[in-house]
Amino acid sequence: MSFHEVRFPVSVSFGSTGGPERRTEIVTLASGHEERNSPWAHSRRRFDAGLGMRSRDDLEGVIGFFEARAGRLHGFRWRDWSDWRSAPSAQDIEAFDQDIGVGDGVSAAFQLSKTYLSGPASYVRPIEKPVAGTLRLGVGGVQIFEGFALDAATGIVSFDVPPQDGAVISAGFEFDVPVRFDTDLIETSLGAFEAGEIPSIPIVEVRV
Known part of the structure; x- marks a missing residue:
């Protein structure tokens, strides 16, 4: 297409x-x-x-x-x-808005996503057209500023080194x-x- x-x-x-x-x-x-x-x-x-x-x-x-x-x-x-936005309209975008994956020590690429919650139900929406320059990224509860790249045409975040096993990868962004x-x-x-x-x-x- x-x-x-x-x-x-x-x-x-x-x-x-x-x-x-x-x-x-x-x-x-x-x-x-x-x-x-x-x-x-x-x-x-x-x-x-x-x-x-x-x-x-x-x-x-x-x-x-x-x-x-x-x-x-x-x-x-x-x-x-x-x-x-990854955050509610009344809040600033932060690196911990959305959990997008968990490290396993091997995987280096993660798809941006947004989770919608209502009661016991949830829906995870892939985000494939993020806005360049708006990404905030966190690994294991700590915001990071280097060692990764975003493909703004696909919404895939690629790390230079795979996140360690069990580390939660989170992100904030516009899309x-x-x-x-x-x-x-x-x-x-x-x-x-x-x-x-x-x-x-x-x-x-x-x-x-």
């Missing part, structure tokens, strides 16, 4: 709508009970970028971005303003969502735009 490591204009994504989508298959039995199953291990996010446009400049910027991505052909980065346009057509008119009619520009998360 072709992916461009460029972010959709944040001034427009800030006013957009959207969020995570799950796919659940439900079979209702003769007794009235249900059997539920999900073929997706991970949620998929959808957004509408049209709702974030407030001016002709926004419209022109989005059209230019759309043309440069050739419509649905190339993926790109998207800032989901409801969920883009984007890998997405593409879910349409090959942006239909609008400047007259309608000035009157407050905003085009719908669907965005959908992609697997990378």
